[in-house]
Amino acid sequence: MKTKVLAIDDSRTIRNLLAATLEEAGFEYHCAVDGREGVDMYPDVDPDVVITDINMPNLDGFGVIEELRGTGINSKVPILVLTTESAPELKARARGAGATGWITKPFDDASLIFALKRVTGAAA
Amino acid sequence: MSGSIQDTFFEECEELLEATDEGLTAIEGGDHDSEVVNAIFRAVHSIKGGAGAFGLDDLVAFAHRFETVFDEVRSNRLDLDEKLIQLLLRSSDHLSALVEVARDGGQVDEAHHDTLLAALDEYIPEEEEDLTFEPMGLGGPAPMMDLGDLGGAPAEPQEETYRIRFQPLKEMYGTGNEPFFLFQALKDLGELTVTMDENELPGFDAMDMAEAYLAWDLVLVTKETRSKVEAVFEFVEGLCELSIEGDGDAEAEANALAALDAMFSAPPAAETPEPDAGSAVPFEPPVPAPEPEAKPAAAEEKASAPKAESGKQEQRGGPKPTLRVELERVDRLINAVGELIINHSMLAQQIANLNVSDTRDVETELEGFKNLARDIQEGVMAIRAQPVKPLFQRMARIVREASAATGKTCKLVTEGENTEVDKTVIERLSDPLTHILRNAVDHGIEKPEDRESAGKAKTGEIRLSASHRSGSVCIEIKDDGAGVNRPRVKQIAIEKGLIPENAELTDGEIDNLLFAPGFSTAREISNLSGRGVGMDVVKNAVTGLGGRINISSAPGKGSTFTIILPLTLAVMDGMVVSVADQTMVVPITSIVETMRGSDDMINSLGADGTLLSIRGNFVPICDVAGGLGLYRESEQQAGVYLLVETETGQRCALAVDDIHDQRQVVIKSLDGVCGDIPGVAAATILGDGKIAMILDPESIIAASPTAAAFDTERRMSNAS
Numbered sequence: 010m011k012t013k014v015l016a017i018d019d020s021r022t023i024r025n026l027l028a029a030t031l032e033e034a035g036f037e038y039h040c041a042v043d044g045r046e047g048v049d050m051y052p053d054v055d056p057d058v059v060i061t062d063i064n065m066p067n068l069d070g071f072g073v074i075e076e077l078r079g080t081g082i083n084s085k086v087p088i089l090v091l092t093t094e095s096a097p098e099l100k101a102r103a104r105g106a107g108a109t110g111w112i113t114k115p116f117d118d119a120s121l122i123f124a125l126k127r128v129t130g131a132a133a
Numbered sequence: 134m135s136g137s138i139q140d141t142f143f144e145e146c147e148e149l150l151e152a153t154d155e156g157l158t159a160i161e162g163g164d165h166d167s168e169v170v171n172a173i174f175r176a177v178h179s180i181k182g183g184a185g186a187f188g189l190d191d192l193v194a195f196a197h198r199f200e201t202v203f204d205e206v207r208s209n210r211l212d213l214d215e216k217l218i219q220l221l222l223r224s225s226d227h228l229s230a231l232v233e234v235a236r237d238g239g240q241v242d243e244a245h246h247d248t249l250l251a252a253l254d255e256y257i258p259e260e261e262e263d264l265t266f267e268p269m270g271l272g273g274p275a276p277m278m279d280l281g282d283l284g285g286a287p288a289e290p291q292e293e294t295y296r297i298r299f300q301p302l303k304e305m306y307g308t309g310n311e312p313f314f315l316f317q318a319l320k321d322l323g324e325l326t327v328t329m330d331e332n333e334l335p336g337f338d339a340m341d342m343a344e345a346y347l348a349w350d351l352v353l354v355t356k357e358t359r360s361k362v363e364a365v366f367e368f369v370e371g372l373c374e375l376s377i378e379g380d381g382d383a384e385a386e387a388n389a390l391a392a393l394d395a396m397f398s399a400p401p402a403a404e405t406p407e408p409d410a411g412s413a414v415p416f417e418p419p420v421p422a423p424e425p426e427a428k429p430a431a432a433e434e435k436a437s438a439p440k441a442e443s444g445k446q447e448q449r450g451g452p453k454p455t456l457r458v459e460l461e462r463v464d465r466l467i468n469a470v471g472e473l474i475i476n477h478s479m480l481a482q483q484i485a486n487l488n489v490s491d492t493r494d495v496e497t498e499l500e501g502f503k504n505l506a507r508d509i510q511e512g513v514m515a516i517r518a519q520p521v522k523p524l525f526q527r528m529a530r531i532v533r534e535a536s537a538a539t540g541k542t543c544k545l546v547t548e549g550e551n552t553e554v555d556k557t558v559i560e561r562l563s564d565p566l567t568h569i570l571r572n573a574v575d576h577g578i579e580k581p582e583d584r585e586s587a588g589k590a591k592t593g594e595i596r597l598s599a600s601h602r603s604g605s606v607c608i609e610i611k612d613d614g615a616g617v618n619r620p621r622v623k624q625i626a627i628e629k630g631l632i633p634e635n636a637e638l639t640d641g642e643i644d645n646l647l648f649a650p651g652f653s654t655a656r657e658i659s660n661l662s663g664r665g666v667g668m669d670v671v672k673n674a675v676t677g678l679g680g681r682i683n684i685s686s687a688p689g690k691g692s693t694f695t696i697i698l699p700l701t702l703a704v705m706d707g708m709v710v711s712v713a714d715q716t717m718v719v720p721i722t723s724i725v726e727t728m729r730g731s732d733d734m735i736n737s738l739g740a741d742g743t744l745l746s747i748r749g750n751f752v753p754i755c756d757v758a759g760g761l762g763l764y765r766e767s768e769q770q771a772g773v774y775l776l777v778e779t780e781t782g783q784r785c786a787l788a789v790d791d792i793h794d795q796r797q798v799v800i801k802s803l804d805g806v807c808g809d810i811p812g813v814a815a816a817t818i819l820g821d822g823k824i825a826m827i828l829d830p831e832s833i834i835a836a837s838p839t840a841a842a843f844d845t846e847r848r849m850s851n852a853s
Contacts, residue, residue: 019175019179020145020179020182020183021141021144021145022138022141022142022145022179022182022183022186023179023182023183023186025138025141026138026186029138062182064174064175064178064179065175066171066172066175078307085309086309087309087310087311088309093178093181093182093185104308104372107307107308107309108308108309109308109309109310109368110310110367110368111368114182114185114186115182115185115186115187115188116186123318123364124368126314126317126318126321127314127315127318127365127367127368128309128310128311128314128368129314130311130313130314130317130318
């Protein structure tokens with residue numbers, strides 16, 4: 010079974026980068042273009058891990074985390090936050106909302122895979 | 134079109150820059166709504182994010198400052214006053230320039246870059262400013278970095294034994310972190326032994342399910358650095374009690390320090406992820422968004438029908454769901470439709486050749502075929518059609534830049550932004566429009582003080598509008614400046630030998646002299662509206678698109694440029710004629726009237742020139758066969774005249790042998806097939822499968838000695 014990733018990002022570039030890296034590494038890749046779509050897609054995709062951007066229209070990354078954790082859909086699924094800033098307060102806020110970890114943009118293949126490894130145990 | 138991720142990035146940048154421009158224009162217009170500010174913030178942020186992935190450091194750095202200022206605005210720590218808005222507009226323009234440089238190469242205006250950075254910095258509070266100098270992704274020891282790459286540290290990696298005590302707090306379990314996965318990640322680093330410590334586990338009755346009781350003792354033997362080991366626990370830092378002890382900790386620390394040193398002297402993680410050919414196909418959500426608002430604001434409506442929507446399609450609701458398709462596929466479809474139309478005319482011709490007495494039924498079906506083919510053609514054309522809005526938005530920038538460079542104040546007002554035009558036309562219209570607008574600011578709009586003394590508003594207005602007009606697209610550029618300085622234009626034309634000294638020209642003729650090759654009215658060549666590049670270049674670009682350009686002007690009130698373009702570059706209405714036993718096509722748009730001539734209508738001019746007299750007026754006759762260097766084998770003489778009018782209002786009668794038909798023809802470019810043939814614009818395939826040349830009346834007339842002689846004569850006689 011491939012590990013299923015649901016990536017939520019409003020930037021097509023970032024989505025493509027994630028798709029290229031993750032599919033190459035053998036993950037099953039799904040994506041949503043904003044937080045609302047991501048939360049809506051969640052039950053159907055039933056991912057093993059969620060990667061979400063912070064700044065997005067309709068519902069931002071914090072909102073995604075809160076909804077996924079709060080509505081009891083799943084309080085266990087690892088959620089990684091994609092952020093350009095490595096500011097501690099941003100990480101703290103994400104963690105406070107229930108994020109599992111973070112990936113700093115720009116990311117390289119190795120750090121992306123390493124982050125996924127630490128929250129899903131899977132390298133693919 | 135290559136599907137590489139970097140291409141996607143630049144495509145996306147275009148959309149994001151449009152969104153930024155759009156938002157800033159709204160803000161400039163007084164709409165300081167938080168959603169508008171947020172949308173701009175997100176757009177700039179996305180540009181930064183993407184640029185980071187490709188190591189475009191200048192772009193990242195600038196976008197970061199820009200974004201930081203916006204963050205201040207959206208947190209209500211900054212007021213959007215006029216000065217800030219102007220700075221943001223200029224920054225947005227500069228951001229576009231940086232994207233362009235990143236994409237196409239070239240130089241950024243360094244001084245301008247630094248000025249803007251400094252100006253933006255003034256709006257950024259001190260403590261945030263520190264952030265801007267922090268290389269992205271390297272905040273602190275950046276445990277996310279793949280330190281394995283830093284093995285270049287001088288010391289040969291030594292095997293090391295780490296004893297790790299890991300005791301999660303209950304908070305950790307709420308974040309989705311699992312000890313088991315962390316151990317798996319550790320196991321990748323070397324040899325791992327895991328011992329679970331369940332001493333604190335209470336009896337079953339006393340157990341609180343939300344509490345964390347377990348701890349682990351781990352022994353890891355690895356050649357990896359200590360920071361690499363610590364990185365595994367990055368996400369649970371503060372959510373657990375953790376101690377990591379190495380055997381030779383002193384040595385390990387030295388290693389870690391060396392690694393850190395290497396990190397800070399090494400460039401940030403800027404290496405571009407290898408865009409792999411196999412996985413580089415742009416990936417879109419497999420399911421189209423069910424709700425309209427679930428799409429990014431910048432998503433454009435590519436596939437909306439131009440006819441029904443044009444002009445009135447103001448932003449209503451959210452954008453519709455769209456489908457992104459490679460341009461090449463659309464073009465293949467367009468070609469196929471072209472073939473279909475040709476196929477129809479062939480079929481029609483063959484049926485006519487059959488000599489069947491009753492073809493009514495077949496003809497009805499054939500008519501249906503024709504209508505369907507036309508429907509498909511229109512549908513496909515609609516796919517290629519795009520609103521002119523992005524183009525117009527770029528023009529706002531041109532006007533701003535030009536105003537700043539000339540010290541004039543002007544604003545650009547746009548109308549009909551949703552008018553849809555063929556993609557290629559939009560692309561090729563950018564340069565001519567830029568040129569006209571720069572000219573309008575540079576030569577048209579007066580200086581603020583001159584405007585005031587003329588009783589006009591200080592701020593000049595340039596109105597850029599697009600509309601559909603009976604099967605063509607009309608783009609109008611209207612300024613409220615001083616209008617064409619006719620005495621000056623005429624004087625220059627005489628100086629440059631474009632017209633005889635005593636020529637008597639109508640106002641319209643003088644205005645049109647601006648389009649004459651090499652004409653430039655600027656007393657000294659301003660570096661703004663081009664270095665000696667005249668409006669003739671603009672005119673060539675427009676005629677190259679099968680369009681026409683006109684100017685009208687009122688002294689003291691301003692000038693208007695009107696560009697008329699065909700809706701599509703693929704098909705046109707043409708008149709099928711024969712010339713010296715060859716079939717040719719003349720574009721309908723250039724024909725004013727057709728007539729069959731009789732001997733008494735023909736008068737001679739000079740040695741071998743002839744004039745056609747039409748209702749008392751003389752028009753030079755231009756023999757198409759002669760102009761193209763063709764010789765008639767048969768007896769037939771040119772006896773049919775197509776009256777055409779050129780841009781400058783010059784009339785001419787093109788002499789052909791016969792007119793056959795008037796029909797839609799598919800334009801096949803001759804580019805790359807043969808060189809530039811004077812008088813021939815393109816080719817087409819007719820119903821009988823023969824290839825016919827599509828003529829370019831303008832260039833035939835330009836090459837005709839009779840027309841030239843007559844024109845000079847006319848000017849001279851007007852003068853006397």
